[in-house]
Amino acid sequence: MGAELMYFEIPGDDLDALTEFYTRVMRWTVGPRAEQREDYRTIETSADKNAVGGGLFKKATSDQTIINYFKVDDVKGVIGLVESNGGKVVEKRSAIPGMGFFALCADPAGNIFGLWQGDTEAD
Numbered sequence: 001m002g003a004e005l006m007y008f009e010i011p012g013d014d015l016d017a018l019t020e021f022y023t024r025v026m027r028w029t030v031g032p033r034a035e036q037r038e039d040y041r042t043i044e045t046s047a048d049k050n051a052v053g054g055g056l057f058k059k060a061t062s063d064q065t066i067i068n069y070f071k072v073d074d075v076k077g078v079i080g081l082v083e084s085n086g087g088k089v090v091e092k093r094s095a096i097p098g099m100g101f102f103a104l105c106a107d108p109a110g111n112i113f114g115l116w117q118g119d120t121e122a123d
Helices: 015-025 075-084
Strands: 003-011 029-032 040-045 053-058 067-071 088-096 100-106 111-117
Touching: 003 015, 003 111, 015 029, 015 040, 015 053, 075 088, 075 100, 075 111
Parallel strands: 003 053, 067 111
Antiparallel strands: 003 067, 029 040, 040 053, 088 100, 100 111
């Protein structure tokens, strides 16, 4: 089976406005995440624990767009496949302590996507 969508992030300048928008339009629950930055909020799309969730974050650049994260077994290995198939690494593999590893990549058309490898021993 292929890599499945497991998380998404929506960038914006006004997180309060985005919170209000997605709460009203999509009926998502949006709230702060204590272990993350102040400029990051989590999104619960459903009460179903298996539902894909996401986050809102403060834009770093004006051209940032929604980022979809895909669950993989080995971020390092998939980075190699990205590079050998015409893509590039935008943000190298990094750890989120106690949770796992992620990297941001771009496909040959320049679309940014994330890779996620869960690992409770990540540091």
